[in-house]
Amino acid sequence: MIKAYVFDVYGTLFDVHSVIHKCNQFFPHKGSKISHTWREKQLEYSYLRQLMGNYTSFSTVTKDALRYAVHKHGEQLDPQTEKELFHAYFHLDPYPEVKEVLSQLQHKKLAVFSNGSHDMLDPLIAQSELHHLFDEIISVDEIQQFKPTLASYEHARKCLNVKPEEVLFMSSNGWDITGAKNYGFQTAWINRHHLPVEELNLEPHTIYSNLSGILEWE
Incomplete structure (x- = not known):
């Protein structure tokens, strides 16, 4: 029962990929790629930190994954853009x-x-x-x-x-x-x-x- x-x-x-629209605002035509890499690295970093015994909160993991995703796709991330994209996860x-x-x-x-x-x-x-x-x-x-x-x-x-x-x-x-x-x-x-x-x-x-x-x- x-x-x-x-x-x-x-x-x-x-839907984690509802951030694609916001990503496209800052990085036109790259929103989908950035969003999917962001999610992949968000999961990967949580696994790696668990295995390494190096825990940090999911908010930090999410920011770290975002930085990686943006850099992977050839873009730069300034502090204000990072803040706005991170806060997209609240919506x-x-x-x-x-x-x-x-x-x-x-x-x-x-x-x-x-x-x-x-x-x-x-x-x-x-x-x-x-x-x-x-x-x-x-x-x-x-x-x-x-x-x-x-x-x-x-x-x-x-x-x-x-x-x-x-x-x-x-x-x-x-x-x-x-x-x-x-x-x-x-x-x-x-x-x-x-x-x-x-x-x-x-x-x-x-x-x-x-x-x-x-x-x-x-």
Whole structure:
């Protein structure tokens, strides 16, 4: 029996590439390339810092990844442009079905669980008008252990005061679903980009193209 519905944020509830328009304002015709490199390095830097035992908050990781992405694509980043592009992460677009799905689950315990630090998560969720739909906003920054470590998922479980098998965890990121299943959560992969399952012998319990599919767990 599912007692807590737990949602990843970036790519699951919010479209990280809704920053492309803002990137194009500063770097015409390079917005898509910069956005995709930015996201790739954002993830890579979190993995590397975890492996090296050199933790820093996701806001710092995001800024470092942005600098790399801009430089990779032959541009320079002044302090004001960096500030404006970083703040674009506070105004990401939620996916179209998100608010309706969350509204239909209000009789359940709902939580956000993200690698994002609260200085990024809280303003993003507040401006999207989704804040009142969640019981908990949980960040790995509270224990300085990035997903997909076992310790990160254990932290979320403790915050929710449930057993691992009582959690349905949703993410659009295959690596995150793999980590959550490895820990013991039930998993629903929101496979928005129709990607193959990760080859780690930890297949998702269910796969949906968007969040609407999770309503069948009711």
